[in-house]
Every structure is written in structure tokens, then in C-alpha cells.
Amino acid sequence: MTHFSEEDLIAYQLHESSDEAAIKRHLDECSDCAAVSDSIAETLRVFSSEPVPPPDLDRNWQRLRGNLSVLTPAPRRARFPRFLLWPTAGLAAAALLLFAFVGIHITHNGDRIADLLPSLDRLNHTNTAINGHGPLTTEPTAAADPGMANHLDAAERLLTEVNHTSGPLDPADRAQARQLLLSNAVYTRTARDHGNLAQAAVLDDLGRVLTTLDNEPPSPHKTLQVRLEMNTSGLLLDIRILRQNDERQNENRQ
């Protein structure tokens, strides 16, 4: 005769068994299992529900009320259909990979051409297809300002830091964003005046992000949006290219 386990018999007594009829038939025939089953039933009876003393609602309310602060509603989150979240994230990731692949491919080809044709001036090669602003040229511009490198460097560091932290901005970062915003306006205007529209467009984008950062995103969610925007627009990549261009211009001058 196959006996039932203690677990089976507990499930039977708690009416959680899927084979209640079979266990009942077995218990009628098997005195050993019936004894265990009775013992379980006795245990459940001993630990049966005891009355719970009612709480004093008034006293509990008075104690609780003293600890309640005045609340304000949480800001409503922007409506973004949840079912679109993953497809959008997937598309953004695919776009980033494509940009990275194209960038690496172009740079790699440029280096090979330069190696094969030493007479070819590398400065004549252009970076294309960056962020939809047209070519970011490596041609020297007339207004190569040494301060520009510092500006781009500072902007890159700030954006990298913002991109890798969570929660609201700390005051130091916000102050730096404000400071960069002023110099960025000057460099944007200068780039536009010298006809360097690709550079002006990138600086324009940078200006928009700096303005958002300066105006204190009110919640971590908003900050996250800024970070996503920076990631998906490839602003950091554009700034790095601008900075490299600027360094090359300075090298050429020397």
C-alpha cells in the first residue's frame, strides 16, 4: 500500500489537495495515515482562530495624526503609451548602433585612404551623416578660438556626468550649465557668422540641453527625459567630433 506524505495530508486537511477523494478513500483503509491526518487536524484545531481584541480607533487616530504631514499631489507623468516604450527604445538603440557603425566605417576608410595616398591631405576628408546636420568639416575655420576647446571640453564633461547620474541635478552642475550657456551663445553666434552651419547646429542643440539643465528639471523623470534626449540625438558624439576638429585646427596652426 502506498502511503501519502505529511504534506499531502496537510493539503487534504486545508482543502488544498487536488486529489481529495483518493486521500479520503486511503484514510478509510490505512490506520497509519489516518493517525497522521487526525494529528494534523488536531494541530489545526489547537491553532484555530482566536478572537482579536478590537483596536481603539480614536487613540490610534490621535497618535497617527500627529505624524501626518500636509501632502501635495505628485506631478502627473507625461502620457507615453507603455506598449510603445520597448519598440521605441529598440529603434533608438538600433539608430545609435547604425551611427556608430557608419562613424567607425568612415573613419576607418579615411585612415586607409590617407595611408595609401600620403599626399592626400587628411583635412580634406569630411565626417558626414552626423546627427542630420550635414558634414562636420575638419577644414580649418578662420575663427579657431583656443577657448572653444575648453568650452567643448567642459560641455562634454558636464553632459557625461549628467548622463551617468540619477536623480535631480546638484547645484554645482546647474551653475556650470548656466555658465556654459552664456559662452555657448557666443560660440554659436561666431560659428554662424563664419558660415560654419554644422558647428552652429550642434552648438544650438547643446544650448537647448543646457537651457533645460539650467532650468532645473523638476523631477528625476524629467531629468531622465533630458538624458534620453542627449543619448538619442547623439549630441555627445557631435561635441566630441567638434572638439577633435578644434584640436586638429590648433595643431595645424602650430
Place this chain on the structure above:
Amino acid sequence: MNKAEADAIEQILAGNRDAYRVLMDRHFSAVHRIAFRITGNQADAEEAAQEAFLRAYNKLPGFRRDASFSTWITRIAMNTAINLVERRNRDLSQHGPRIADNPSAPDQTVQMADVYPGPERQLLDREAATLRAEALAALTPMERTAFTLRHMEDLPIAEIAAALNVPANSAKQAVFRAVGKLRRSLAPLAGGLQ
């Protein structure tokens, strides 16, 4: 969630703390009852229930209005009560007095046998209560919670599992383990507990 509760939450979020009394009047007793089952005593049950209501209040701005406040507060209360039991287990000084440390008052020894239980009966009852409490205290908080809610409050396994944030099978196994342990704790006293 019914309209009165939804209105109360609106008022609370508009700055009216006293509107929380509406939710407390409706749910405090049930929350206290569950906390009592988990903690096993009135003082801890009230503390856990109050803490649960305070936590719920502070999280109210993020509470989804389409959810049930009752389910939400119950889940918070279970977790709060389990945490309290774990804290108490860590703090040995919080263990309650044993029966031997607390003799009966003299007036309880003179009672009519046919109306009140006699001193022997009282002593046995109190010893039985102490043994039951000790057996329950020997369970893990998860086992105790799953067992008391399933057996004493008659809650379905699925609801217990959801509140404890574990798979249904884990909650069921916790109940089975608890019954097994309790049965073994009573085995030496078989026949002594009526």
C-alpha cells in the same frame, strides 16, 4: 475603490490631513487584525498597523487611483508586521514574559468551580497559550504569516502570495511547512492540550 475613498484621497492630496480618518475608519480594524495574526500580540499589532497607515499616507501621492486601497494597505501592513516580527526576533529583550515569571493574582485563585475555570484549569490554559505562542514564534515570519492568514483568516493562497510578493507555490509550501512544524511542536504534549 469607492467614491468616498477616492474623495478622501483627493482631499488628503489637497492638504486636508483629517480626511485620512475616513480611510482609517474603514480599514484600520482589518489591518490591525492581520497584523495581530502576524505579530501575535496587541501592542505590536497596533504598532504595525499604525506604521502601515503612516507609510501608506506618505506614499499616497504615488498611489494609482484605479487600484484598491484595501489590497494596497493590506500588503503594506503584512510587510510592516513581518519586519516588526523580524526586528523583535533580533532584539531578545523584546520577548514577552513567560508564564512562570508572572504568577496569577491571588483573587483569581478563589472562584466558583461551576461558573469560572479553576486555578488548575487556568494554569493549563495559560500554559497551553504560552506553548502555542512559542510554537508560532518558532516559525519563520513568512511561515507564520502564510499559515495564520490561510488558516485563521481563511485567505486564499493566491491572495497571500500576492501580498507577500512570492509565487503561489512558495506561499503554499510555507503553509505546509508551518503546519508540519506546529504538529511536531505539539507531539510531546499530545493529549495535554484540549
